[in-house]
Amino acid sequence: MIQINDTYSHTFRFTQAEVVRFAALTGDENPLHLDKDYAATTIFKQPIMHGFLGASVFSKVFGMLFPGEGTIYLKQSMDFLRPMLIETDYEATFEIKEIDSEKHRATVSTSITDKTTGKQVIKGEALVMHPTKL
Amino acid sequence: MIQINDTYSHTFRFTQAEVVRFAALTGDENPLHLDKDYAATTIFKQPIMHGFLGASVFSKVFGMLFPGEGTIYLKQSMDFLRPMLIETDYEATFEIKEIDSEKHRATVSTSITDKTTGKQVIKGEALVMHPTKL
Numbered sequence: 001m002i003q004i005n006d007t008y009s010h011t012f013r014f015t016q017a018e019v020v021r022f023a024a025l026t027g028d029e030n031p032l033h034l035d036k037d038y039a040a041t042t043i044f045k046q047p048i049m050h051g052f053l054g055a056s057v058f059s060k061v062f063g064m065l066f067p068g069e070g071t072i073y074l075k076q077s078m079d080f081l082r083p084m085l086i087e088t089d090y091e092a093t094f095e096i097k098e099i100d101s102e103k104h105r106a107t108v109s110t111s112i113t114d115k116t117t118g119k120q121v122i123k124g125e126a127l128v129m130h131p132t133k134l
Numbered sequence: 135m136i137q138i139n140d141t142y143s144h145t146f147r148f149t150q151a152e153v154v155r156f157a158a159l160t161g162d163e164n165p166l167h168l169d170k171d172y173a174a175t176t177i178f179k180q181p182i183m184h185g186f187l188g189a190s191v192f193s194k195v196f197g198m199l200f201p202g203e204g205t206i207y208l209k210q211s212m213d214f215l216r217p218m219l220i221e222t223d224y225e226a227t228f229e230i231k232e233i234d235s236e237k238h239r240a241t242v243s244t245s246i247t248d249k250t251t252g253k254q255v256i257k258g259e260a261l262v263m264h265p266t267k268l
Binding site for chain 2: 012018021022025026027028029030031032033050051052053055056057058059060063064069071073074075076077078079080
């Protein structure tokens with residue numbers, strides 16, 4: 001059983017090719033994510049990842065790893081604090097803040113940090129349900 | 135310029151093949167999204183889309199359509215109210231709730247509704263910035 005204050009972390013990175021595939025799949029072909037010359041004219045100076053691609057690590061971890069198979073995703077908030085860059089190692093961290101054991105639900109703080117600089121790029125909170133682990 | 139109470143809507147659908155591509159790209163290979171036989175054993179009875187794939191329409195619309203190019207995404211919350219199904223028409227709707235014209239920011243209510251049943255499947259709120267349209 002998962003307990004209050006339990007934590008989990010997961011390291012990940014995305015390539016430019018994956019950003020291109022995400023753009024095609026979702027239809028979000030904003031040139032900020034795809035075009036180096038265009039991105040150079042923006043405040044970001046270089047192509048940045050879609051926030052939704054970066055934050056999809058929350059869905060991956062909840063569905064596959066922590067709590068894992070059988071998790072039902074009820075809520076997620078995301079503050080996009082800083083741009084996420086391609087070919088950069090990020091760490092997603094999770095901490096169980098509250099558990100409602102009658103409803104099998106947990107409130108989880110979710111965060112993504114640049115592994116090199118230690119700076120937080122996305123913060124948020126999730127509500128998940130798991131019939132046996134919560 | 136975008137004004138308070140302005141609305142926008144956008145119809146979309148995803149196929150099973152797109153769900154498979156999203157799973158491979160994000161690493162979220164939860165069988166609930168991919169395996170018909172497994173999904174039949176769950177409360178959903180059939181494969182459902184990743185909530186993050188459905189909600190990615192918010193990113194697409196903000197980046198491409200409303201406000202469009204130049205939008206900077208600051209926050210998004212999502213309540214996954216009901217499962218989203220493949221090969222089903224959904225409508226994403228947006229309404230401008232507040233504008234901070236000094237900071238060029240808008241708070242936007244975001245919603246996804248099943249076009250056939252009229253039932254809301256995701257609701258949330260976004261904070262976006264656009265240097266000239268807000």
